[in-house]
Amino acid sequence: MSNLCDIGVDPRCWYPACRSDELGPEQAREVRFLGRSFVVFRDVHGAVHCLDNACAHRRVALHEGEVRDCRIVCPYHGWEYGPDGALARIPYWEEEAPLPRLRVRSFPVVERSGLVWFVPEPADPLPPQPPDTSQWDGGEWFSFRQDRVFPNHYGVGLVNGMDYTHFHLHRKYQPWSRLRLRDLESDERRVFGAYEVTSGQSRAERTLRMLLGSDRDASTVTYPLEVYYDYPHHHARLGDGMVVWAFFRPESRDRVAVYITLYIKARRGTRRLRQFAEPFFRRLVLARIQEQDAWIGVREQIAWETRPDEPRCELNPVAAAAERLLRSRWQSYVEEAGPPGDRWPGVRLAHGAAR
Template sequence: MTPSYANRRDIRQLGINPHCWYVVSSSQEVTSSPVGVILWNQPIVLFRDTQGKINALEDRCPHRQVKLSHGKAIGDEIECTYHGWRFNGGGDCVYVPYLQENQKPPKCGIKTYPVRELYGFIWIFIGEEKPDNEPLEIPEWEHLNYIATVATIHTQAHYSFLVENLMDMYHGHLHQNWQAWTEAQLDYITETDNKVDAYYEAQSYYKIDKIWSISQLFFRSLRQLHPERLTVSYIYPHWYSTLGEDFKIYCLLCPISVSETRAYLIHFTSLNAFWRLHKLPIKFRKFIKNRLFGCAKKMLDGLVAEDVKMIEEEQRAYQNHPQRRGYELNKAIASVQRVMKKQAIAN
C-alpha cells in the first residue's frame, strides 16, 4: 500500500493511508442483496446477516475467482452465483452443494475487513493491523436540532483534486446559482500531521433565525447577504465545514483508484435558533427531522454537478500534461497536500 518513490513526488499519484476508516456505502444501499464496492483497488462485498449486521469480505469466490457480489445472501452466509459455494461472515467456506458424504468444504477462506455501520453509512478499515482508531464522529446525524441532506459525489479523478476543491473557498465564483457564500477571504490556517483547519471570513446568503427561514433553501429571493465565519477542516481522510451557526457539511471519502473517487456529502441545517421547537415532544421533533430530510437536495446536487465537472477537467488536464503545474495562491491547498503526502507515505 506504500507508494513508490515516483509516486511520492506526485500528489496526483499518491496512495492512501490504509489505517483509517473509509465510507464505502450508505446503509440504505445495502439491503437484502449483496453489494460490491471498491476501496483503493480492493473489491469488497457487503451483505447483511439475519440480524441485519453488515459483513465485509473480499469480493472474490476462491473457486473460480468470480465476484461474490453477483450472488445472494442466504441466512448468515453469502452464496456464489456460479456453483453455489457459500461463505460465512468470517470468510470461511461452509457449504458446497455437490460435496460427497465423506467430503468437507475446502479450507479456502477469503479475506474479511473490519466494518462499522454508523451515522447511516458503512465504514471499512483495510489496514493489515487491527484498527486502533474510530470513524469520524458525526454527532449531528442523530441530533434532533439538525436536518440532513445527503448527496453522492462520483468523479473520474484522483481524490486529491476533490480534497483541494473542498478546501478552496475562493471557488464560490463557480456556483452562481447554488452558492451559499461569497467574498471569502482566508484569515489563517492551523496544520498538524493529520489535520488542516482553514478559517475564512465570508458573506453568507442564508440566515436560519426565524421559523420560515428554511424556505431560503428553495426561494432565492428570500436570501440576504450577511457576514459569517466560514471554516473548512480536513481531518484525514475526510472533510467538514461550518458556515456560521446555521450550516455544517461533511464529506466522507472513498478513494476507488488513482483516477476515480466516490464520496458522500452530508449537509446539515441547524434548528438551534428555534428554542420553542426544542420544548415540543421528542416524537414530534423526530417527525420534523425525518420529514425535512433531504430539504437541501436540489442545492447540494447543483453544487456537486458543477464541482465534479471542474475536478474531472483538472484530472484530464493532468493526464494530458502531467509535467505542468498550476499557479496556486491559496495557502490552504499547500497545507492539505502536505498532510496527504505525510499520511500516505508514512503508512
C-alpha cells in the same frame, strides 16, 4: 511524484462502503477501493460483514450470489462462506472427509453515522472509530444527502472541498460574495482552516441568510467558516447553523465515491420559511454547485494527466496544506507497507481499466 493522480490513500483507515439503508437483510453489494473489489453483506440478523469479493474456487465475484441466513453463496458452484470468510459448505460435497480449509479474506466492518465502514488493509491496532455525526441527527437539525460518484481523483475532490477560493466557479449560486482566511493549522493527521465569509443580497445569499436565521435587514452578514481535513475525510461548519460532512472512498485514479450530508439547524418560527427555502436551496443552489464541481474535477484531472510536471502556483495556504497532507500520508504508507504494486492497482489504473 508530482502528478497528484499518482497518489493513493492510506488503506489502513476507515472508508465508507455504502449507506446503512442501502443494504437490507440478506443483501450484498460490491464496493470498490483503489481498483480492488470487496463485498459487503448484511446477514439475516442484521449484522454486516465485509469480504474480499473473490470466491476461493475460481475467483468469481461473490456479490452477485445470494446471502442465505448468515452466509454468502457464490453464484457459480454455490460454495458458501461464513461471516469470517471461512468456507462453510459445498453443495455437492459428498466426501466423508471434512471440507477443505479454505477462506476468503475478511475485513473489519462497523456501522456508524448511517454508513457501513470498512478498513481495506487492516493493521494492528485498528484506526479509531469512524466519525460520529449523531449529534446532528434529528432534534433541531434537519439533513439531506448529496452522495455522488465523481469522475476524478480523490485528491482533486478533497482539495476542492478545502479550497473556498474557487467561488468564481460558483459565482451564480454561491451564497456569499467575500471570503477571508483567518487561521490555518496543520499536522500529520489534519488540516484546519478558518475562513470568514460575507453574504450580501443576491438570491442565493438571501436564501442562505434565511436558512441561518440572520438579520434580514442588514446589508451584509459575516459568518465564520471552518474547514477540516481529518485524514482522509472532510467536514466544514458555517456559522452555528450549517454543517457538511464528506466521506470519501477512492475507487481508482479517476473515480471517487463521496457520501455527503448537509445539516442545517432548524430555527423556531422559521419552519414554514424553511420548508419553502430548503428545496430551493438544495435544487437550485447546492445541486448546481455540485454539478460545477463535478465538471471542473474532470478538467483538473485532465490538467494533471497531461501536464503532470508543470508547476502549480497554489496561493491558498489551506489548499496547499491539504495537498501536502495527502501526499505525505501516502508517502508514509508506502515507506511502511512497501510499494502498492498489485495490491492497489487503482493507484495506477483509470476506472475503465481497473480490475
